[in-house]
Amino acid sequence: MPKIIYVTGGARSGKSSFALQIAETYTNRVFLATAEPFDDEMEKRIARHREERKGKFLTLEEPVYLERILQNLPEGSGVVLLDCLTVWAGNLMHHFGTTSEIDRRIDTFLDQLSRVFCDMVIVSNEVGMGIVPENAMARRFRDIAGIINQKVASTADEAYFLCSGMPLKLK
Amino acid sequence: MPKIIYVTGGARSGKSSFALQIAETYTNRVFLATAEPFDDEMEKRIARHREERKGKFLTLEEPVYLERILQNLPEGSGVVLLDCLTVWAGNLMHHFGTTSEIDRRIDTFLDQLSRVFCDMVIVSNEVGMGIVPENAMARRFRDIAGIINQKVASTADEAYFLCSGMPLKLK
Amino acid sequence: MPKIIYVTGGARSGKSSFALQIAETYTNRVFLATAEPFDDEMEKRIARHREERKGKFLTLEEPVYLERILQNLPEGSGVVLLDCLTVWAGNLMHHFGTTSEIDRRIDTFLDQLSRVFCDMVIVSNEVGMGIVPENAMARRFRDIAGIINQKVASTADEAYFLCSGMPLKLK
Numbered sequence: 001m002p003k004i005i006y007v008t009g010g011a012r013s014g015k016s017s018f019a020l021q022i023a024e025t026y027t028n029r030v031f032l033a034t035a036e037p038f039d040d041e042m043e044k045r046i047a048r049h050r051e052e053r054k055g056k057f058l059t060l061e062e063p064v065y066l067e068r069i070l071q072n073l074p075e076g077s078g079v080v081l082l083d084c085l086t087v088w089a090g091n092l093m094h095h096f097g098t099t100s101e102i103d104r105r106i107d108t109f110l111d112q113l114s115r116v117f118c119d120m121v122i123v124s125n126e127v128g129m130g131i132v133p134e135n136a137m138a139r140r141f142r143d144i145a146g147i148i149n150q151k152v153a154s155t156a157d158e159a160y161f162l163c164s165g166m167p168l169k170l171k
Numbered sequence: 172m173p174k175i176i177y178v179t180g181g182a183r184s185g186k187s188s189f190a191l192q193i194a195e196t197y198t199n200r201v202f203l204a205t206a207e208p209f210d211d212e213m214e215k216r217i218a219r220h221r222e223e224r225k226g227k228f229l230t231l232e233e234p235v236y237l238e239r240i241l242q243n244l245p246e247g248s249g250v251v252l253l254d255c256l257t258v259w260a261g262n263l264m265h266h267f268g269t270t271s272e273i274d275r276r277i278d279t280f281l282d283q284l285s286r287v288f289c290d291m292v293i294v295s296n297e298v299g300m301g302i303v304p305e306n307a308m309a310r311r312f313r314d315i316a317g318i319i320n321q322k323v324a325s326t327a328d329e330a331y332f333l334c335s336g337m338p339l340k341l342k
Numbered sequence: 343m344p345k346i347i348y349v350t351g352g353a354r355s356g357k358s359s360f361a362l363q364i365a366e367t368y369t370n371r372v373f374l375a376t377a378e379p380f381d382d383e384m385e386k387r388i389a390r391h392r393e394e395r396k397g398k399f400l401t402l403e404e405p406v407y408l409e410r411i412l413q414n415l416p417e418g419s420g421v422v423l424l425d426c427l428t429v430w431a432g433n434l435m436h437h438f439g440t441t442s443e444i445d446r447r448i449d450t451f452l453d454q455l456s457r458v459f460c461d462m463v464i465v466s467n468e469v470g471m472g473i474v475p476e477n478a479m480a481r482r483f484r485d486i487a488g489i490i491n492q493k494v495a496s497t498a499d500e501a502y503f504l505c506s507g508m509p510l511k512l513k
Contacts, residue, residue, distance in 0.1 A: 126335070341506070
């Protein structure tokens with residue numbers, strides 16, 4: 001049975017490095033990137049991360065329809081590192097507003113997640129431990145990101161919370 | 172000796188669901204709601220939560236004087252689920268500003284908490300793990316909410332931190 | 343071998359009190375304060391904290407060049423309580439902008455940290471678990487604070503995450 005390993009934490013908590021370490025114990029690695037560059041800052045960050053993975057991963061980029069990638073993984077893939085669910089949550093809001101289409105996209109992803117033939121390492125972010133945002137869209141984003149986290153984490157076989165670079169085992 | 176179970180976590184971390192699960196192992200459940208609806212969004216959220224509990228809990232609502240509810244619990248109550256301390260912290264600020272009356276209210280609540288005849292499950296929020304808010308009121312809120320959390324958690328027999336829907340046992 | 347104990351958590355999570363408790367098990371205590379008062383609110387907070395430590399610690403204040411203090415500790419010092427790295431991160435940004443001098447200052451500190459002759463208790467903050475700040479400087483601050491946390495925590499012998507006043511052992 002393929003295994004799902006869930007890795008969450010705050011910004012700069014070391015979650016992506018920890019997930020990379022786990023994924024690098026596999027061969028035939030796929031990196032599924034959800035980030036779309038909206039500005040120069042993101043462009044640079046994405047380029048730097050791509051450079052760090054060079055030669056180690058086949059990188060596939062998909063901001064919205066993650067299930068399409070999971071359905072068509074290269075034969076023999078050993079692991080998929082998906083980074084990250086929170087950026088995906090933002091993309092869903094950007095593309096579909098606040099409609100019920102977001103719920104459908106989440107369900108479709110979860111359904112496909114249960115059919116992937118290789119192990120997955122899935123990175124997410126904790127975004128709900130600051131004060132309540134004044135901006136309604138930010139509150140809605142926090143809700144969507146949190147719901148995705150709960151749903152994906154509940155299907156995971158292992159889960160870790162990263163704090164100052166150190167993993168706490170959640171399950 | 173009645174037991175106090177403290178449940179904290181970020182927004183959409185699954186803390187309320189986890190607390191509900193614990194409370195539902197009891198009979199004669201009381202739900203003590205602290206939320207006052209300030210706008211439509213809250214009105215809807217409160218109504219949805221009330222619907223979820225229908226038939227399972229006697230719901231009592233009190234935004235400020237929680238000790239009055241705790242003093243007058245229906246005879247035979249098996250558990251009180253209090254949700255949540257952070258909304259209460261906001262209500263205290265709203266009603267009493269930043270005066271020392273807030274400290275008195277907290278002390279009165281803690282005093283009464285130690286006298287409740289049945290078990291309690293108390294939900295709170297982590298609100299201090301984002302960047303420092305620019306707004307002085309938001310900083311003050313963060314301080315009050317954090318102090319309440321520390322004081323109540325220190326009296327608890329069990330405590331859990333929820334992260335992406337999964338509980339980490341704090342004690 | 344001197345020991346490094348790392349203590350992190352959100353605002354008002356009880357991290358400073360927990361660190362004080364650890365430090366008070368030593369004799370000849372030094373308190374290394376990084377906070378510079380920018381306004382009345384901070385002035386009061388700093389004064390209150392100084393009052394709490396009176397007679398228990400030799401207090402040394404240094405907002406930027408922490409290594410200078412560590413190089414010149416009073417002979418016979420039993421422990422240094424450094425509070426806190428996140429304020430230091432803010433000071434570094436304030437003094438050096440976003441230049442590479444910040445990286446150099448961090449490296450210099452880490453280098454000196456490995457040479458301190460007595461045990462150290464180091465306090466920091468989790469600031470990356472709220473929603474992404476709209477302000478670019480706030481994002482940069484979050485990055486710097488997070489990187490410092492990871493680097494210092496990785497050198498620590500023990501590490502704790504404080505949540506509602508309760509410590510979770512990270513290592």
